[in-house]
Amino acid sequence: MSINVRGYAAHSSTSPLGLFGFVRRDPRPDDVVIDILYCGVCHSDIHHARNDWGGATYPLVPGHEIVGRVTQVGTNVSRFKAGDLVGVGCLVDSCQRCRACGRGLEQYCESGKTLTYDDVDPHDGMPTYGGYSERIVVTEKFVLKMPDGLDAAAAAPLLCAGITSWSPLRHWNVGPGSSVAVVGLGGLGHMALKLAKALGAEVTLFTRSPGKEADARRLGADHIVLSTEEAQMAGVANRFDLIIDTVPYVHDINPYVPTLATGGTLVLVGYLGPLEPMLNSAPLVMNRKAVAGSLIGGIAETQEMLDFCGQHSIVCDVEVIRIQDINEAFERMLRSDVKYRFVIELASLKGWV
Known part of the structure; x- marks a missing residue:
């Protein structure tokens, strides 16, 4: 019935x-x-x-x-x-x-x-x-x-929030020796920090807001970079194998591209829609960098994520x-x-x- x-x-x-x-x-x-x-x-x-x-x-x-x-x-x-x-x-x-x-x-x-x-x-x-x-x-x-x-x-x-962060980490083979950055500290961002750290990566948080350092470190960040500070952004040029961008609204992603290592990828998981301002393809072509997207995960991958969280007491x-x-x-x-x-x-x- x-x-x-x-x-x-x-x-x-x-x-x-x-x-x-x-x-x-x-x-x-x-x-x-x-x-x-x-x-x-x-x-x-x-x-x-x-x-x-x-x-x-x-x-x-x-x-x-x-x-x-x-x-x-x-x-x-x-x-x-x-x-x-x-x-x-x-x-x-x-x-x-x-x-x-x-x-x-x-x-x-x-x-x-x-x-x-x-x-x-x-x-x-x-x-x-x-x-x-x-x-x-x-x-x-x-x-x-x-x-x-x-x-x-x-x-x-x-x-x-967990699987949306986990899927790109697994797809781009993050593990010990990887350098990962997370843009934004919200529901998705705080899970990306926890999971990347548990996978063994060196983890950086990009944020526009001073004062988040203590919380970011508690959640797993090894480094915090203020994305509004030009000198700090220049200091992490060519560093990251993967950047997980969790920001849920239109924003300029061009400043993050120079921080990717050669062959690195910035993956959008929070925003769906046209990019404004327009993405400059020159640094992508010249240094084999990529901008990609990722959507949740399949059932087997989601179960894998849950089991990993169970083993590492991650919630x-x-x-x-x-x-x-x-x-x-x-x-x-x-x-x-x-x-x-x-x-x-x-x-x-x-x-x-």
């Missing part, structure tokens, strides 16, 4: 999120039913709710950094059982047939991946609703095993909130007033009318 669920939804691009009742699909033989314990609040939740990227469909229930406990499994499910602590990230399905899916890169599915929210289930045409809700139904392949020993609330943002720095405070949290995020991720405790929905 269908599952009645309560959550918080945006009903338009300008309305605050509010209580919303809806129906989850009848569980299929390969489905896992999950009671949601915690859901991280990602910057992209705001973009979707406010239709910053266009194409949003309302009502819209955000949330794709989900940790919960299994309550029911379908007859074909073999990897999970009731009581298991599990995670769900940004994807709940993909075609499983294209070249990208065959390589474990479901995030780049060529036939159209299915997002955890603000999307349409290709099997039944139902809208997908995210983790700002009591429970969720997800096909087994897109459910992740949460490691033992990690705080469940602090682990929730690993399902987006996000979080502030746990009630779901009733989500609109205030959105406003605080826009002011960068959080260190470094809000996480909703879904128990706050119980008894709420």
